[in-house]
Amino acid sequence: MKFSKKGLPIKKLETLLKIWQKRLLLDNWNLSIEIIEFKRKDYKQSGDIKVFPRKKKAIVLLTKDPFRNEESVLVHELMHLILWDYDIFNEKLILGKSETKLKGSHGKYMKKLESTVDHLTKAFLKEYKTN
DSSP states (O other): OOSOOOSSOHHHHHHHHHHHHHHTTOTTSEEEEEEEOOOOSSSOOOEEEEEEGGGTEEEEEEESSOOSOHHHHHHHHHHHHHTHHHHHHHHHHHTTOSSSOOTTOHHHHHHHHHHHHHHHHHHHHHHHHHO
């Protein structure tokens, strides 16, 4: 790591990852965290996930300079993992990599996907904060 990370220490993030991996029934996945500096110019990015389904491996990417609750971002990215097969299927359909092409729908789809993932994230965080 060539830069200093702000926010939660990496050890705390790794502990949270293990807790949420168990809560979300992802025990059969090899999960890890990588702290990066996102380079997007179109919006400020807090997280992402790289998924390798055949290997049952995923890497949660978190920003070095967090501006959102990092636990929430972590859970959000894990929700993307849970919805991964659905997400990839729809991406291929929308972007024309299947027989049916739905041009112009990608932005709408991404907006719906993100709102669904946000809703699930809030529901799980609320459930586990009250128990």
